[in-house]
Amino acid sequence: MKFWNTRLLAGFVMATMLGFASLAQAQSTIHNVRGFLPDLRFTLEGAGGKTVTQDTFKGKTVLLFFGYASCPDICPTTMVQLAQVVKNLGVQAPDAQILFISVDPHRDTPDALQAYVNAFDKNAIGLTGTEKQVADVARRYRVAYQIEKPKNPKSKDYEVAHSRGVYIFDKQGHAELLAPDTESVDTLTQSVKALLAKNGK
Secondary structure: OOOOHHHHHHHHHHHHHHHHHHOOOOOOEEEEEEEEEEEOOEEEEEEHHHHEEHHHHHHOOEEEEEOOOOOOOHHHHHHHHHHHHHHHHHHHHHHEEEEEEEEOOOOOHHHHHHHHHHOOOOOOOOEOOOOHHHHHHHHOOOEEEEEOOOOOOOOOOOOEEOOOEEEEEOOOOOOOEOOOOOOHHHHHHHHHHHHHHHOOO
């Protein structure tokens, strides 16, 4: 498994955007999770060694996804999808925030992770932390993940398995929606717009 470089990402983004543009799903599989999942809360590390908490995103509708930068398919596809959703918001785009939390802190340094998410959306934020910090926030939102132990302890070539889904929080940080990564861009866009309208945006 190799890290995505900027050129490969740019090509992937363009090709996948075209695919999502024609993707439509007849029935939404987005679930209302208000009252079933906890509010947005975490302490993690962002680019430049900056400590980032949920307070940084007060007043924003947050689209949260857990993954890792070396992911060959699910993560880049979902990031393209979320970037298109935010783009579709038009003048409301500044009211939404994409957060990508890495479950692979051994390889995903904060700066490298930020460079990765920037390839999809310049305003997206990549966050990571210590093993405990990542495990705590993953457990909070019932995210399962497993890092394969490499045969060579010094090797950075290993697989990571993780559960999928996009968590959407309102501007007060309440968990509102849980969407599968297979949901259509159009449906996700309409759900986010409805949430923004509900919150007076």
